[in-house]
Amino acid sequence: ASDAEIIAMAGQALxxxxxxRDGYQFKVNSRxxxxxxxxxxxxxxxxxxxxxxxxxxxxxxxxxxxxxxxxELLGKGRKDESGAVTEGANLDPKAVQRVIDFVMLPTDxxxxxxxxxxxxxxxxxEGRAGLKELAGIDAVLSALGVDDSRAxxxxxxxxxxxxxxxxxxxxxxxxxxxxx
Numbered sequence: 001a002s003d004a005e006i007i008a009m010a011g012q013a014l015x016x017x018x019x020x021r022d023g024y025q026f027k028v029n030s031r032x033x034x035x036x037x038x039x040x041x042x043x044x045x046x047x048x049x050x051x052x053x054x055x056x057x058x059x060x061x062x063x064x065x066x067x068x069x070x071x072e073l074l075g076k077g078r079k080d081e082s083g084a085v086t087e088g089a090n091l092d093p094k095a096v097q098r099v100i101d102f103v104m105l106p107t108d109x110x111x112x113x114x115x116x117x118x119x120x121x122x123x124x125x126e127g128r129a130g131l132k133e134l135a136g137i138d139a140v141l142s143a144l145g146v147d148d149s150r151a152x153x154x155x156x157x158x159x160x161x162x163x164x165x166x167x168x169x170x171x172x173x174x175x176x177x178x179x180x
Contacts, residue, residue, distance in 0.1 A: 003028075003167040004140035007151050010171060023175030027154040030134055031164045033117060034155075036127015037102050040120075041095035054089035059103050059158045067104065071096055103156040110138045113153035133167060 007026050014024050034056070038044075043051050058073035065073070072078035074096040077088035091099070098120065105116040114135060121127035134153055141151050157170060 001136065001140045003169070004137045004144065004146070007137075007141065007169055008144045008146050011146060011150055014171070019173065020175065021150065023173060025149065025172050025174055026151040026169050027157045027172060028134070028137060028151060028167060028169040029153065029155055029157040030130040030167050032126050032130030032133060032166060033121060034102075034130075034158065036121040036124050036130055037099065039124045039126055040122025041091065041098055051089045051091070054087070055091070055099060056158045058089065059099070059156060062103060062156050067100060070103070071100055074099055105155055107152045107154050109148045110134075110141070110151070110153050113155070114138065117153075117155070137167060 007028070011021075011024065011026065015021060038048070038052050038055065042048070043055070055074060058070050061073065062070050065078075069078060073086060073088050074091050075088050075093070076090065077086055079085045102117075102120050105113055105120070107113055114131065117131055117134070121131060138153070151169075157168060159168070159170065
């Protein structure tokens with residue numbers, strides 16, 4: 001409930017300083033959800049730690065590299081324009097596809113994301129805890145009148161997830177800023 005309340009209050013603060021209601025959007029994810037996906041593809045324990053961090057860093061580059069670039073980083077690795085090679089997570093093709101399916105879930109509605117996550121997360125306690133956490137955030141946001149256009153669940157939000165154990169969210173300004 002406190003995560004949802006912070007999101008709602010942050011939206012109110014943005015509006016109080018003049019950002020229109022349609023000028024921002026919060027993106028919400030959970031470390032537990034990602035952990036559930038990673039456990040579902042076999043990345044567990046200390047031996048999977050390096051690969052888990054590589055997966056998170058790859059997902060974080062989605063907006064810059066696109067799906068193909070992220071898929072390369074999830075697999076063997078990627079060679080950039082300069083010729084530099086970045087080592088990948090060395091996931092097998094099925095695991096790569098599962099991670100791509102996870103981050104590319106349509107995010108139009110929070111309920112739709114939750115339904116999609118149920119299919120992808122896997123049958124493990126950590127993933128189920130993350131689903132419960134996001135469902136709780138959704139219920140409180142809805143009760144507070146924060147609709148899907150102002151706060152959405154976005155599995156591609158992983159910035160800093162290696163530091164967190166639960167919900168993570170970020171605000172994006174969607175308005176166009178003009179210089180005077």
